[in-house]
Amino acid sequence: MTDSLVNIETGHIDWEAIKKLSKDTEEDKSIKNFYCKRCNCSFYSKNYNGDFPLCIKHRNNTFKNN
Numbered sequence: 001m002t003d004s005l006v007n008i009e010t011g012h013i014d015w016e017a018i019k020k021l022s023k024d025t026e027e028d029k030s031i032k033n034f035y036c037k038r039c040n041c042s043f044y045s046k047n048y049n050g051d052f053p054l055c056i057k058h059r060n061n062t063f064k065n066n
Helices: 015-028
Strands: 032-035 042-045
Touching: none
Parallel strands: none
Antiparallel strands: 032 042
16 A cells, blocks of 8 residues: 555654644644633634634523533
């Protein structure tokens, strides 16, 4: 197999290909820094796309114990 990352027969590991794979996955998971509109504390999120970011304390969570 020429496209494998590890050659079992010789023990050769293709580290450059492994590094390239990790860089591709890191670019997809871009984590952005936001500031909460209520308390102005900073938090990180990779899924938020709105105009009114709220930290975990101020989000409306129906499962939160008060």
